[in-house]
Structures are given as structure tokens and as C-alpha cells.
Amino acid sequence: MGKGGVGKSTSATLNSLFLAQRGFEVLIVSLDPAHNQSDIFEKDLSDKPKQVAPHLKAIEIDQDHWIKRYLKDVHEQIRRTYSYLTAFNLEKYFKVIKHSPGLEEYALILAFKEINRKFSKMDFLVFDMAPTALSLKFFNLPTLSLIWINHLLALRKEIIKKRELITKVRLMKKEIETDKVLSRIQDSIQEYTTLKGLFEDPDLTKINLVLNPDQLSLAESKRIVEGLGAINISLSQVIVNKMQENSSMDHINREFKGIPMLKVPFSETPLIGLDVLTKFLDANEEKLMEQPLQILKNGVK
Amino acid sequence: MISFLKRIQCKITDVCKIGGEIGRSKAVETIESELEEMENIFGVLVLGSFVGMPSPPMQISLDLMPYMEKELLLMMEKVDTANEPISQLFSVFDID
DSSP states (O other): OBSTTSSHHHHHHHHHHHHHHTTOOEEEEEOOSSOOHHHHHTSOOOSSOEEEETTEEEEEOOHHHHHHHHHHHHHHHHHHHOSOHHHHTHHHHHHHHTTOTTHHHHHHHHHHHHHHHHTTTSSEEEEEOOOHHHHHHHHHHHHHHHHHHHHHHHHHHHHHHHHHHHHHHHHOOSOOOOOHHHHHHHHHHHHHHHHHHHHHOTTTOOOEEEEOSSHHHHHHHHHHHHHHHHTTOOOSEEEEEEEOTTOOOHHHHHHTTTSOEEEEEOOSSOOOSHHHHHHHHHHTHHHHHHHHHHHHHHOOO | OHHHHHHHHHHHHHHHHHHHHHHHHHHHHHHHHHHHHHHHHHHHHHHGGGGTOOOSOHHHHHHHGGGOHHHHHHHHHHHHHTTOHHHHHHHHTTOO
């Protein structure tokens, strides 16, 4: 995670390449709607994994595709279960819903879940995230959804209690049919709790904060740490990108005391293309070895 | 004489039974309208954005929507009677 332009995509690429060079099977996934991986690898990427280097595959998530797919599924379900669909004129609403706030990050969550499921056999899944605002919404989604859904669960249980009472008196029925809304609410609670647990577990999800040694990116990075802290998510590593000889590290060291820090030197040539990336990694191997090795020892997925 | 008294006893029991049933049915009707109100609240909470009210994150509404046709119908009905809430309440409690 990090401010726009600090080098999140390049750091994610270098990380992935570093792991792939050591024989691990790695998939790098771009969740940033303004994708950079195709430019970095100079290859056309899509939502299907493409080999970009030995042991390294890359995917770029098409957010619009995921929103459309999700809405189509819901629409199909409604068609199957409703008897008065046309009376509600829902078709009209569905054309507008795809522009609703919140669906953007939900599309990313759906893609994230699918990739975790589909590529669970890979040694590492590296996610190249969107800039701060969207990424914070992404990590916040399970927590926020759980607040709402627990409130709805309590109200639904109250409704079912009343309904059961009426059915017993009126129809003398002892068996009450299962409430589908309640079942769906319980499924959602399960899904969001699992996802929240995945985000919060530092053994399963390692969040790297990328920043530059300048005041603006440091200020935004502090807000990221606060934002993540509020939802019980901690950082695994701070990557200080574009480090130069005269870069001052005092503020950064003070601010992120206790968090592993990786310093990536500034590159005179743009880090584009597999050859340039590989050369950069080789040239800076000593500097870059310490922290990633720590991560490797812990074993990340 | 005894059969006459028995008949009277039976009649009284019948009247009590009918009275009980009427009372129970009235009580259930009140709970039913309370239930309908709660279902309407649930509908408005989840699907409020479809009638212009603030609602939970869109994906929660959409996930539950396929199972909430009844609530959606109820919401539409409530919109029709929304300008006469007092008369609706009075009819629940049988106040003329």
C-alpha cells in the first residue's frame, strides 16, 4: 500500500521477481484499476495468468468485468425467485446500480477471493494494490459489512420469533420453514469473518507499506497506518523506495520504529522490462536480501 | 333437570371457547401487524436505496435482495398507505 506514484507496482514486481528467482511459484495480481504491470513487463496482461518470467505469472484484474458478473448473478437469482419482477421495474435500477459507490471495492474483494481460491497452490500471491483511498476501503469492507449485517441479523431473528409465534397459534405447525434471508445473512457473516481473519492474520497476509523519503508520502503513510490500525490490521514491512545518498531517514525511522524496513535505492534508468528489473535486483542483491529473506523464513501466502 | 343444566354448562363452555378464540385471534392480529411493520423496517433498511433512502453497503442489499420479494412488495404497499398511518393504526386496534 502507499500513496500514488511512490512505486507500489515496481516494489511488488521486484518482490515477486526476487521470490521467483529463488524457485518459488509466484503470481502477481494487479488490483489497481490503473494497471501498471503490463507496462512494467512490457506484455499484454489480462485476467488470465500469463508467464512473465520463469516461475512468475501475472494477472490484471478487470474491475468492470467483476461488477458486471456480480450484478448479472444477482439479476439471474432475482429472475428465478421473484414472481412479480416486472412490477418493480428492477431492470431500470440494475442499469444504474453498476455506478453505485462501494461496488468498486466489492469487485476487488470478489476478485481477491476468487484468486485466493483458484491459485491456492502457488507459493506466493503478490497483490499490487490501488492507491490509499481505494485500498483502505478494500481492507475496511469486511469490518464495515459485519457491523451492518450483525444489526440486520438481530432484527431478522426478532421477525422470525414473531412469525413462529403466529404460525404456531394459527396453523398449529410445529415445524417452521427455514428463513432464506436468515440463511443468507449467516452465510455472509461467515464469509466476511473469514476474510477479516485473513486480512488480520500477519502469517497469512503481509502488508507492505511503500513510501518515498519525502514529507508528503510520509504524511500519507502515517494515515495509512492509522487507518489499518483502526481495523486491527498491522504492517509487515515498510519499503522505502527511491532512496538516494542524501535522503534523510530520521523521520521515517522514528515513525515506523519496530517495523522491518527495506530500503530500495533510486534507479537512474526506468525499471521497465524483465532485463532491467533482473539487472537491478542483481546489482542490489546485498541491500535487498535482508528483509525478503525474513519474510521467506516466516513463509507467506 | 340434570340434562337441562348440562346443556347450559355446554353453552357456557362454548361461549367461553368462542370468547377465547376471538381474544386469541385479536392478539395474533396485533402481533401480525407488528410483524408486518418489522418486515417493512427490515425491507427499508436493506433495500432503502430502491426508494431513495440511505442503505447499507450496496453488496449487502444485493446479496439479500433475491430472497426479499415479500419485503419489497410490502414496502411498495406501505408507500401507498404512507399518507394515512394513523387510520391504519386505528384499524389495527379496532378504534372507530
